[in-house]
Amino acid sequence: ETGVTQSPTHLIKTRGQQVTLRCSSQSGHNTVSWYQQALGQGPQFIFQYYREEENGRGNFPPRFSGLQFPNYSSELNVNALELDDSALYLCASSSRRGVQETQYFGPGTRLLVL
Amino acid sequence: AQKVTQAQTEISVVEKEDVTLDCVYETRDTTYYLFWYKQPPSGELVFLIRRNSFDEQNEISGRYSWNFQKSTSSFNFTITASQVVDSAVYFCALSGSGGYQKVTFGIGTKLQVIP
Numbered sequence: 001e002t003g004v005t006q007s008p009t010h011l012i013k014t015r016g017q018q019v020t021l022r023c024s025s026q027s028g029h030n031t032v033s034w035y036q037q038a039l040g041q042g043p044q045f046i047f048q049y050y051r052e053e054e055n056g057r058g059n060f061p062p063r064f065s066g067l068q069f070p071n072y073s074s075e076l077n078v079n080a081l082e083l084d085d086s087a088l089y090l091c092a093s094s095s096r097r098g099v100q101e102t103q104y105f106g107p108g109t110r111l112l113v114l
Numbered sequence: 115a116q117k118v119t120q121a122q123t124e125i126s127v128v129e130k131e132d133v134t135l136d137c138v139y140e141t142r143d144t145t146y147y148l149f150w151y152k153q154p155p156s157g158e159l160v161f162l163i164r165r166n167s168f169d170e171q172n173e174i175s176g177r178y179s180w181n182f183q184k185s186t187s188s189f190n191f192t193i194t195a196s197q198v199v200d201s202a203v204y205f206c207a208l209s210g211s212g213g214y215q216k217v218t219f220g221i222g223t224k225l226q227v228i229p
Contacts, residue, residue: 002158033214042118042205042219043159056215088157094214103214105159 002026002104004093012112018079021109025072025093031055032074033103034066037088049074078111086113116141118208118220126226127196135191135223137206143167148182148189149207153222159205165189196227 003026013019025032031050035043045058049068063079072093078085088110092103117140127133139148150162163173165182173180177194193200203222210216 002160031214040221042207042221044219045215045217048215056213058215090157090159092159092214102161102164104161107156107158110157 002106004091004104004106006089006091006106006109008109009107010110010112012114013081014114015081015083017081017113018077019081019111021076021078021089021091021111023074023076023091023093023106025074025091026095026104027072029072029093029095029104031094031096031101032068033092033094034074034076035090035092036060036085037090037108038084039087043090046076081113083113086111116143116208116210116216116218118206118218120206120220120223122223123221124224124226126228128228129198130195132192132194133196133225133227135193135204135206135225137189137191137220139187139189139206139208141208141210143210145211147209149205149209149217150180150189150191151205151207151219152202153205154202162191162204193225196225198227198229201225201227 005024033048034046037043047057048055052068068074088108090108092105094101094103119138146167148165152160179192181190205222206220
């Protein structure tokens with residue numbers, strides 16, 4: 001148990017729709033990162049939030065956006081869904097930004113875009 | 115650019131055998147961090163170890179051990195006396211000075227331990 005939860009666990013959407021994925025971090029963890037993991041691949045960094053501000057972004061288009069809230073929860077929003085967005089989405093939290101701090105991952109949300 | 119290569123895509127071993135998972139990395143950073151994660155079928159990534167580039171000491175944690183060799187840019191992971199519960203996908207990852215924002219994961223090695 002990492003203390004990080006994600007919802008929903010599974011989701012099916014159609015192309016062009018919008019989706020919101022949620023993550024609840026451990027209390028006190030003010031850094032959250034989101035990753036996309038396509039089938040058979042390693043995770044890819046989407047973005048990171050630190051104290052409710054975006055703190056870095058990977059090679060993902062602007063239709064991927066996020067929010068972080070004071071209660072240690074966060075959201076990943078994806079607009080105009082494409083078939084290639086089908087993946088496992090993982091969030092990870094830590095209490096500081098640096099890699100000296102261990103990240104704790106949630107179980108992920110499996111998104112299927114039809 | 116950073117790169118992590120896990121050449122073994124799938125490995126099968128019989129329970130109680132030892133198994134080594136290979137990881138080769140490329141980076142131009144002088145300070146960097148290497149990680150190993152376990153991903154069981156449930157999907158949740160589990161942190162196993164973090165090693166910084168200045169610490170080349172090998173580490174042992176129970177049945178797990180890690181061999182970091184800067185000269186060959188490798189960070190290999192050995193499981194001794196494997197168990198069925200070790201069956202999972204194992205990822206090697208690399209981060210430079212950018213912290214977790216710049217983590218690069220390998221493609222993963224799927225380990226199956228057969229009873």
